[in-house]
Amino acid sequence: MTAQILDGKATAAAIKSDLVARVEALKAKGVHPGLGTVLVGDDPGSKWYVAGKHRDCAEVGIASIRRDLPETATQEEIEAAVRELNEDPACTGYIVQLPLPKGVDTNRVLELIDPAKDADGLHPTNLGRLVLNETGPLPCTPQGIIQLLRHHGVEINGAHVVVVGRGITVGRSIGLLLTRRSENATVTLCHTGTRDLPGLLRQADIIVAAAGVRHLIKAEDVKPGAAVLDVGVSRDEHGKIAGDVHPDVTEVAGWISPNPGGVGPMTRAQLLVNVVEAAERAAKAADASSGDSTGNGGGANDGDSGDAGAGHAG
Numbered sequence: 001m002t003a004q005i006l007d008g009k010a011t012a013a014a015i016k017s018d019l020v021a022r023v024e025a026l027k028a029k030g031v032h033p034g035l036g037t038v039l040v041g042d043d044p045g046s047k048w049y050v051a052g053k054h055r056d057c058a059e060v061g062i063a064s065i066r067r068d069l070p071e072t073a074t075q076e077e078i079e080a081a082v083r084e085l086n087e088d089p090a091c092t093g094y095i096v097q098l099p100l101p102k103g104v105d106t107n108r109v110l111e112l113i114d115p116a117k118d119a120d121g122l123h124p125t126n127l128g129r130l131v132l133n134e135t136g137p138l139p140c141t142p143q144g145i146i147q148l149l150r151h152h153g154v155e156i157n158g159a160h161v162v163v164v165g166r167g168i169t170v171g172r173s174i175g176l177l178l179t180r181r182s183e184n185a186t187v188t189l190c191h192t193g194t195r196d197l198p199g200l201l202r203q204a205d206i207i208v209a210a211a212g213v214r215h216l217i218k219a220e221d222v223k224p225g226a227a228v229l230d231v232g233v234s235r236d237e238h239g240k241i242a243g244d245v246h247p248d249v250t251e252v253a254g255w256i257s258p259n260p261g262g263v264g265p266m267t268r269a270q271l272l273v274n275v276v277e278a279a280e281r282a283a284k285a286a287d288a289s290s291g292d293s294t295g296n297g298g299g300a301n302d303g304d305s306g307d308a309g310a311g312h313a314g
């Protein structure tokens with residue numbers, strides 16, 4: 001058996017094409033979405049990702065604002081760039097590209113972002129909203145993975161999902177999304193220190209591999225027919241990408257996301273969704289404050305509103 005492909009490029013293209021009309025509708029109301037990026041240093045991967053984000057913006061009609069700082073930028077200089085974007089009306093949403101150089105206090109930088117402009121969903125307020133099932137930007141890679149699975153009809157409801165990796169952009173938050181009532185999965189969060197990782201992987205209906213360890217997931221660790229999402233990025237000496245998933249897994253899995261061409265394009269597409277949704281929320285709030293009754297203040301973001309109460313969901 002050869003796994004079917006979870007095609008991130010095609011799925012992201014479909015999402016972007018839907019966004020074009022939403023951006024046009026915003027502009028017709030006088031709201032012009034603009035994505036800002038803060039890039040610090042010369043890491044080739046980060047430079048490539050940021051350039052890609054701005055190419056995506058151009059494709060859907062979102063304006064681009066860049067703040068590129070040298071590797072030697074101080075904490076204060078990085079924080080000044082963040083404050084500037086908070087104040088810039090042309091910037092309706094922005095991201096700070098991670099990782100930041102060694103020695104920079106990343107959490108302090110993320111905490112400075114205006115939560116209403118946090119296009120990555122990584123500000124503590126927005127992570128808190130996610131815990132509470134409140135409306136807000138969703139972390140791009142986790143939400144991109146869910147969209148990729150949905151788009152291909154992979155059953156999430158009732159599935160056992162084993163996540164490998166505990167980083168802030170994927171591992172820490174994906175369980176919060178997948179265990180919402182709308183997704184209804186059961187999630188085991190593992191990492192490189194997990195005892196008997198292969199034993200846990202073999203129980204998984206869906207594996208999300210985000211450890212950044214080349215070929216960590218072997219064919220013999222995968223249940224036949226499982227869906228396997230490869231988020232890991234390591235590069236060999238020629239700069240070629242190697243994922244966390246061994247190529248032989250394709251012979252066992254039912255679904256596999258290529259790397260490149262799987263989760264990466266979905267991360268970028270979800271960023272655009274977050275920028276457009278933030279601009280739509282701002283437009284609604286402006287309508288509401290000017291007395292337009294179609295303004296809608298929000299609510300639960302995921303169909304969980306039927307729960308007995310935020311503290312009792314389960």
Ligand SMILES: Nc1nc2c(c(=O)[nH]1)N[C@@H](CN(C=O)c1ccc(C(=O)N[C@@H](CCC(=O)O)C(=O)O)cc1)CN2
Nearest residue numbers: 049095096097098099120140169260261262264265267
């Ligand atoms: N502020 C953030 N920093 C980082 C995030 C994030 O979501 N927010 N995630 C990653 C990097 N990332 C986005 O920033 C990202 C990674 C990969 C791709 C992508 O499209 N990859 C391509 C292959 C690219 C290549 O050849 O190098 C693919 O998978 O097809 C996009 C975005 C860490 N930092």
